[in-house]
Structures are given as structure tokens and as C-alpha cells.
Amino acid sequence: MSEQAESHLLIVDDDARIRALLQKFLIRQGFYVSAARDAAHARRLLDGLDFDLIVLDVMMPGEDGVSFTRALRAESSTPIMLLTARGDTDDRIAGLEAGADDYLPKPFEPKELLLRINAILRRVPQSPETSDGPKVLHLGDVRYDVERAELWHGAEQVRLTATEVQLMRIFASCPGEAVSRSKLVEDLGRDRDQAQERAVDVQITRLRRKIEADPKQPRYLQTVRGSGYMLAPD
Template sequence: MTAPNDTHLLIVDDDERIRGLLQKFLIRNGFLVSAARDAAHARRLLAGLEFDLVVLDVMMPGEDGVSLTRSLRQVISTPILLLTARGETSDRISGLEAGADDYLAKPFEPKELLLRINAILRRVPLSAPQDARPKVLHLGPIRYDVERNEMWRGEELIRLTSTEAQLMRIFSACPREALSRIKLVEDLGRDRGQAQERAVDVQITRLRRKIEDDPKQPRYLQTVRGEGYMLAPD
């Protein structure tokens, strides 16, 4: 898949060789690409430019990729793909909990990175189908604008990651219907497997923190035993 020529990526990696190789590879595949050597450099670029996706190495000196992800999620919703050493489960879960949209274990094939990037970018611009569904769903004090894919608490916009936003699109298309983890993985455009199902569990946990008064006793994003998860608006 060739990227649109205005799709701008930010690569953040302290290894100059890897950074350069990734930049050249992604440029050859049609992306605009900027590169940062560390978290501080990335912050300066993000302050002055808009990016469609950030590819971020976890293991960096100073502020690591997970900490940077957690911090960025306070101010932006740009998709983040983490590069994790050897795919340690703890690194993956920490990254997803911090707000990353996906992860890729090192070492990896550049083509797989390209596929992951394109899969995330395909998810981001999707809009909800136009039908007879309500335009706004109410979850207690939270309101979710289905058409704009925005979540609000009063006048405060609740920032959603691209994966959280996609989950809300999926759930809002069939409220009060239980969706299996396998279906959620498929609708998110990811490969099947227990690791991806666990990743969905992590994203559901994060989403509940933004929706529920008590995330441990969810009222609106419920677990249906033996079936999956269900959105139950007021």
C-alpha cells in the first residue's frame, strides 16, 4: 500500500543508524517523515508540526518511550506505534496502558512496520455509518457524539486515542449488543491471536477509566460473561 503523499510520520529513536534506515524506507513508501533522536527533540517537533502517526522506540536514554507516550496522551490523540525490545509482555502492556495504539517487537521486518502503520492509518479516518442510530449517546455525565466521534464531559473534551475512538465507533454501531474479543480484534484490523485479544482488554480498561465513575464496577462498558464486552448507554 502506498501512502498518500501528505501523510506525515515522526520517527523517534536514539539509534542514529536505525533512525536513518527507517526514515529512508518510509520515504520510499510514500510518507513524509521527520525524525527525532530523543523525547526532548520529539517534543520540539510535535510543538511546531502536525503528524499523522508517531513511531516511538521504548528504550531511550532519559525519558523513555512509555513515559513520553503517557505524557503526550495528555495533550494529543495522534496515533502512537511503539517499538519494543524483544516484545516483552510487560513492555507491551505498559505501552498500551500509557496510551499507545499498537506495538511492534524488535527485531522486525520493515515490511511488517509498514503494514502496522497502514493498518493504524486506515482505522483513524473511518466515520460512523449514517443510519437511524442516535447521534449522541449518553453515559451518565458523559456524552458521545457518534457523528463526530467525540466524547465530552460537560464542556470538557475527553481525549481518546485512535484505538479508543475506533472502539467507540464499533460499540456505538451496535449498542447493548455483546461483542466478542475476537470480533473486536478483527474490527480493529489486527491479526487474530491471544496477544491481540489481551491488547483489547488493556484498551477496554483504559476506555473505562474515561467513561466510568468506578472502572472496577463498570456500568456503561460492561463485561458479558462468556460473550465479550457491551456498551450500555442510558
């Protein structure tokens, strides 16, 4: 049984056979699972239900998975796992830039999907955390509440994805210290390979847009040449 049992998942795929197989497998792992055949069907389910994670195929008729991810991110921080064609790197990068938390190339083993789902769900903050470090980090006009895992710009809260929450948690635990890309991949629960390090680079770029006044010349989430990335609060 999954360690994240009782979470409610939404499977969105236009292939009825894949939908049925994934639904049956994930229910056996202890999840509640709903399924949708396309983005429009998924929207109707999302209007009435809350989900803990969305597993979303990129290639669908009508609105594709990347466009749907971008639309969801405008109003929701629900974690999103994209299913992509194995050789289509552009779709993976576009999906991450749109706000997806991770991707899995097809074809895949169901057990690998389960591992990825559990890794994403572990990133979602379950309750406020306490630490001996600063409670709030100031990043220019932005502040990060460490205990609540919340990013604020003035009086407006900035929505973070589950992956961005985990990245901020990692950086906030060691402000002023560089964290290597390989360590970030490991702490995010991903396989250690160059593709995942590139995926982390995309997530960092997205996070900078939410923190930096000028994301192209980052002041607070810095690149440390040869060492990785570093959060440098005021």
C-alpha cells in the first residue's frame, strides 16, 4: 500500500485503456482515483472536487496538457505530474515551465509512477514546521514565512507549487550556502541524471520569477558557478 494512501488523484488521459489501467492500479495502492478523458471533462470534476494530485497526459485532443497546466496554475497549486512521449524533450521543458511538478516519459512501469506520485505528495506541506533558524526571510519586496511555507509580496500571497515549496524549504534551511544541483535532485526525490538536473534548472527559473525584481539578474536566488544555487536573503 502507498505511504500516501487516501490521497485523491485525478487521472486525465484520452486513452480509455490507460485511464482504466492506472485507475485500477492506483486504487489498489490505497488512493482515491477519479478519471477524465480530456481537459474539459477534468474541469467539470475540478469544479466540484478537491484533488491532492493530477496525473495529466500531454498529448490530448482539444486542449493539450501543457496549456491545461498553464491554465490550472493561474488558479491552483495542486501538484501536477505530466505524462509525455519518451523522446519529446520540448514538451517536458514546456510542461515544467508551465508549472508542472514532474514528468514521466511513456511508456513507463506503474511502480515508477507510484514512486513519482509519492515523491511529489511528500513535498506538499502537511503542517507548519518549526526550526531554530529565522522565521521569516526577507528577499527585497518579497518575504518567505519559513514555518508556514508561504511566499508574500506585500499583502498578496504568491502561490507556490509543491515543488517550489520544497525548493524554498531546502534553501531556507541553509541561507547563504550553495546547494548543488545533484543535491536538489536528490532532496526532491528524483532519479539522479542530467535530465532531472535540467528539470531543476527550469523549476529554479520559475521560482526566480516569483522572487526576483529582475529574474534575468537574480539578486536573491543566485547561481554559484560550479557549486549550484544559493538563497541570499537580506
